[in-house]
Amino acid sequence: MIDILSKIEQMRLKRNWSEYELSRRSGLPQTTINTWYRKQQIPTLPSLEKLSEAFGITLSELLADDNDPMEITAEDHHLLSHFHSLKPEQQKALLQLLETLTDPSPF
Numbered sequence: 001m002i003d004i005l006s007k008i009e010q011m012r013l014k015r016n017w018s019e020y021e022l023s024r025r026s027g028l029p030q031t032t033i034n035t036w037y038r039k040q041q042i043p044t045l046p047s048l049e050k051l052s053e054a055f056g057i058t059l060s061e062l063l064a065d066d067n068d069p070m071e072i073t074a075e076d077h078h079l080l081s082h083f084h085s086l087k088p089e090q091q092k093a094l095l096q097l098l099e100t101l102t103d104p105s106p107f
Contacts, residue, residue: 004042004043004048004062005036005040007062008022008036008043008062009037011055011062015055019033022054026047026051026053026054027050028047028050028051032047048062058074
């Protein structure tokens with residue numbers, strides 16, 4: 001589990017942004033950002049979305065554990081949306097095809 005407040009702080013400092021600058025870029029009140037730290041509150045999902053936009057990253061990237069090597073790209077989201085629109089038997093067939101295609105053993 002990531003410490004989202006530490007991650008936000010790290011990303012802000014990496015860009016040399018003050019809390020005011022983060023507030024300006026995200027459209028969130030500076031008092032809201034400051035309150036998260038003073039009261040150790042977790043930002044709401046809409047706030048996290050605004051922060052990810054301000055940082056120029058996806059919400060998945062913001063919420064990802066830095067120790068997690070998998071990054072969900074826009075193409076991944078696109079693929080998943082198509083996968084979820086399939087019927088269960090179609091999903092199963094597609095998974096079997098993908099397993100066959102990615103099997104490291106020679107034919």
